[in-house]
Amino acid sequence: MTILRVDSSITGENSVSRILTQRITDQLASGGEPVVVRDLAADPLPHLTLDQLGAGPVLDEFLAADTVVIGAPMYNFTLPTQLKAWLDRILVAGQTFRYTATGPEGLAGGRRVIVALSRGGFYEEGTPAGALEHLKTYLTGVFGFIGIAPEFVHADGIAAGPEQREAGIANGLEEVDRLAA
Template sequence: MKLLQLDSSPLATHSVTRELAAAVVTQYRRDVPGVEVTYRDLAADALPHWTPLPREAVDALAPEIRAEVERNEAVMQEFLAADVIVIGAPMYNFGIPSQLKAWVDRIAVAGRTFRYTAQGPEGLAGGKRVVVLSGRGGFYADTPLQGADFQEAYLRQVFAFLGVSDIEFIRAEGIGMGAEQRAASLAAAHARIEGVLAKAA
């Protein structure tokens, strides 16, 4: 099994989503013999905003453009090779960090991970499992603010469009509402993580 771990929070050791994503990966390492983990830190090594780049005749391109094309392809290959993708995704201003959006723009590519047909769009990246570790300062799920949650809705739509039907969200909500609530939310999220592999089996 190949696992791709992505962190997108710039908060380093203060990040809730980094802590939770690491816990999921630790569980996979413990319980799945031979799991191969590829790690990409989208905050520490941020991808630039996507711009159109030619993939043809790479050797003839300027060195900086060639390097960017090759990095984009490396990101794509990491995604295509992964059986499981573990994503640390904090909610920023009701959505996802721009660092994570830049990664999405590298893997959502017509002809590679989806295609348009006479019957409508078809995802080409099925058969994967995605586990999203979500951190929110307030409470959104099953509250009057749920309509403002463009983070989970966006990620569900993106991966469904690419053909991924197995996607799970583990949320730590209310982490901005004091130390006691933060601790309780983290404890609840860690408890849910304990069942991640059991559910996958």
């Protein structure tokens, strides 16, 4: 089993999503499985241009992975542009999806995608800011489009104060542990 870990947080050692992706990866690779790490903050991909459309090393890396672990912090109610640039390279017609007479068909199923969300506030449905949540909903739609139902772990309220940050991290780590059980 090959594991691809994709981190997109720009906050380095202060990153909550990186704490979660590290824990997930440690659990998944406990038997010595190979892990490929792509740090989109340290080594960002340029925005997509026409000459970069289609197959390439990022797509190959994604397709070679059995499990993909993604760190996705919420920036301004959605995903970081670094992560969007990565997604632009894996959403490729004829490779990860195709259009049919009955609509699009995902071609990338058969792999597991686990997304570690970190959000400064509380954005679940029914909360006051719930209508502004465009991170989990976007990633659910994008991965669904290519045939994958992603799994999510959450660390919420990390900007609501030091105690809530610790509570959010603890909750996220508990979700990681439940996921592994």
